[in-house]
Amino acid sequence: MPLMKGSQAEVMSATAEFELTMTQLRMLFVLEHAGRDMAVNELAEQVGVSMAATGRAVDIVVRTGLLSRREDDSDRRIKRIGLTESGRDAIVQIGLARRRAVEAFVAKLDPDERAALDAAVATLGELTARHLPLPGGIHAPSSCAATPSKASQ
Numbered sequence: 001m002p003l004m005k006g007s008q009a010e011v012m013s014a015t016a017e018f019e020l021t022m023t024q025l026r027m028l029f030v031l032e033h034a035g036r037d038m039a040v041n042e043l044a045e046q047v048g049v050s051m052a053a054t055g056r057a058v059d060i061v062v063r064t065g066l067l068s069r070r071e072d073d074s075d076r077r078i079k080r081i082g083l084t085e086s087g088r089d090a091i092v093q094i095g096l097a098r099r100r101a102v103e104a105f106v107a108k109l110d111p112d113e114r115a116a117l118d119a120a121v122a123t124l125g126e127l128t129a130r131h132l133p134l135p136g137g138i139h140a141p142s143s144c145a146a147t148p149s150k151a152s153q
Contacts, residue, residue, distance in 0.1 A: 011101070014094045023054075039072070058081055
């Protein structure tokens with residue numbers, strides 16, 4: 001928790017440049033996690049706000065170029081909302097801000113502390129791959145989980 005709190009200032013600074021509300025930001029992350037375009041009603045349900053509020057938020061974010069809106073292939077009444085390349089780039093920039101904060105923390109550790117952190121991160125990777133589904137409800141194979149962390153580098 002202290003590490004997450006320590007990274008908040010950098011993450012909030014990165015998100016501020018996009019001038020998004022928390023609801024709009026959540027929409028980006030929901031769409032990124034889903035890995036597909038979503039109907040407005042699906043997005044509203046996932047974000048936890050009304051259809052009207054979601055529609056207004058989508059309108060604003062579409063104008064910024066971070067989201068796209070298109071008609072559904074089979075039902076023109078349904079509008080599909082998706083991330084644009086700029087939206088994906090925004091998510092990457094926000095993630096990089098968090099990574100910089102973590103890297104600053106790791107840089108302060110001595111070699112023994114880094115080794116302990118590396119082992120803990122490897123274990124955490126295995127456990128999350130085994131117990132948390134990837135987008136779409138798919139579980140990661142155990143072989144994907146044991147990727148070495150950057151803590152010891």
